[in-house]
Amino acid sequence: MPTYTLKVLTDFASAHTLRDYPGDCARLHGHNWKVEVEVRATRLDRLGMAVDFKTVKALAREIAGHLDHRYLNDLEPFRDINPTAEHIAAWFFQEMAGRLDAPGVQVSAVTLWETERACVRYSEDS
Numbered sequence: 001m002p003t004y005t006l007k008v009l010t011d012f013a014s015a016h017t018l019r020d021y022p023g024d025c026a027r028l029h030g031h032n033w034k035v036e037v038e039v040r041a042t043r044l045d046r047l048g049m050a051v052d053f054k055t056v057k058a059l060a061r062e063i064a065g066h067l068d069h070r071y072l073n074d075l076e077p078f079r080d081i082n083p084t085a086e087h088i089a090a091w092f093f094q095e096m097a098g099r100l101d102a103p104g105v106q107v108s109a110v111t112l113w114e115t116e117r118a119c120v121r122y123s124e125d126s
Contacts, residue, residue, distance in 0.1 A: 004041045004050045005108065009034060010060040012068035016083040019073075028071075033088075034113035035064055037096055041105045051102040063095045085114045089122035 015030035037060045041050030067075070072083035081087050089112040097107040109123040 001042050004044070005038055006041070006050055006053065006056060007036055007038050008053060008057045008060055009036050010057065010064045011035065012064040014067050014070050014072050016072040016078070018082050018084060021082075031114050033067075035060060035092060036111040036113070037092075037107065038109040038111075039100065039102075039105050040108040041102075043104050051105045055102060056100070059096060059099055063092060063099070085112050085118075085120045086122070088112055089120050093122050093124070
């Protein structure tokens with residue numbers, strides 16, 4: 001079956017501390033994060049689109065807006081879990097998956113770039 005994978009990119013800036021980390025990241029520091037959201041579809045609509053990029057971009061920007069210029073440790077769920085790149089990517093994935101309302105389209109992965117050279121990709125592929 002053919003599969004279409006669409007990707008959008010957004011960004012946000014935020015600060016965090018990694019509790020109990022044995023190094024510099026235990027101190028307050030910040031990142032200019034980039035978030036790459038991948039959605040997958042197996043069919044196209046009558047216009048020949050899986051989903052409008054505009055829809056996915058708007059949703060990704062909205063979710064990123066909850067983190068932008070914030071201290072992540074003050075936000076749920078990061079009051080209880082460390083705001084590591086891994087946890088942030090998983091949270092972003094769950095938020096996207098819970099809000100994306102496009103028939104036949106699902107979030108397949110979120111890649112969170114902490115720096116230009118370091119990222120984590122989260123998916124729930126079985």
